[in-house]
Amino acid sequence: MKESYFDITGGLMLSFDASSQKELLLKSIKSALIGGVDVVGLYNTKYIKGLPHELINEINREAGKFDVPLIVIDHWEMLNEAHFDGVYFTGIPEDFNKIEQKLSGDFILGVECSSKEEVIWSNENESDFCIINIKALSEGEIKKLSEINTRTLFLAGIANREELKNFREISFDGVFPDKDAVDGKNFLQITESFKTALSMVFSHE
Template identity: 35%
Template sequence: MRNEELNGLYLVVDPSMDHEVLLKKIEESLKGGIEILQIWNHWPDGMSEYDKEQLITYIIEMAGKYGVPVLINDDWELLQNTDLAGVHFDSIPDDIDKIRQKVGRDFIAGITCSNDLEVVKWAEENSFDYVSFCAMYPSPSVGSCEIVRPETVRKAREVTDIPLFLSGGITPEKIDGLEGLEFNGVAVISGILSDDEPKEKARNYNQALIKR
């Protein structure tokens, strides 16, 4: 996938949820039009690597029917035994060249950024596919992340043309408040996963993105 194709609604899912509930919500979210899916590395205590790989494989099969790439959060080693499309790093990894060598195939690479534009510059220099800013607003899913200043996003667009995603407390209604910022999509967790109608909620996000 070329990085200019990375855009739209990006869903981060929590594998610590009841898996029957989680898979149903993922299926409904896919029907609602998500474009990218990331599995957060928030695994249940004691879950084996085999069981992680089995769950990942099932999610990949679900998402594949909709042409949606599935990424893993930080646990890049899981790319070696699964068909994951990529990895999202929460911070700059120690040796990205060694990671790429060990994975042994092309993969989508993204990274979280707060207000430190050095992360954006590093992502540009290391041919990353996207940057996700967190958090734009307070959210129960992002813990104690600092709030990203709009000016940071503006300056990021001046130094790179790679796709930029915004995340953290973003609701469909708050997308209007992001007017004037150049970004390619929004990433959500609880905004969809905590909703009783994830398909409709995903559609609401997409409608808001189209209108902006």
């Protein structure tokens, strides 16, 4: 098992467009951190203007104040250039062994899975968290994958907090709401809203 500074145990994961205007990006992330977000993700890091590692390091410092891990989505090369905690792959990389060899030190590993084979890969490679996108699968398929999963499980593609009650029969640890459900909205309110909904779902288990 990889050793990492943070344990990913579930809760709320939100992702932010790293290529967006810096002041707005930092304001949104700070609002989510104050609201109690559990994992911060960054996408579009390849399109950051200026020096990517400087922006990522600044975001990492903010997340560190709240003991919240910072995850970069897909752009794993940044792990050797900037300070953050891990990478989330939206699909299992074919050359993962080579990627792992190129990365120095320990890192958090997350992977999106949509089939039995992918969940088994996640289990065998001891990922820190697994993400299943509810939009791509039926409820029955989601339930079957959750039953063979052994990692911390997030459900992705949740459109709103009310949708969470539909998954009380499925064993999961957290949610990764769809970007369309949170973009352009008040991240403090969004975070608090989803955290409250999660606590209600988990209290009924």
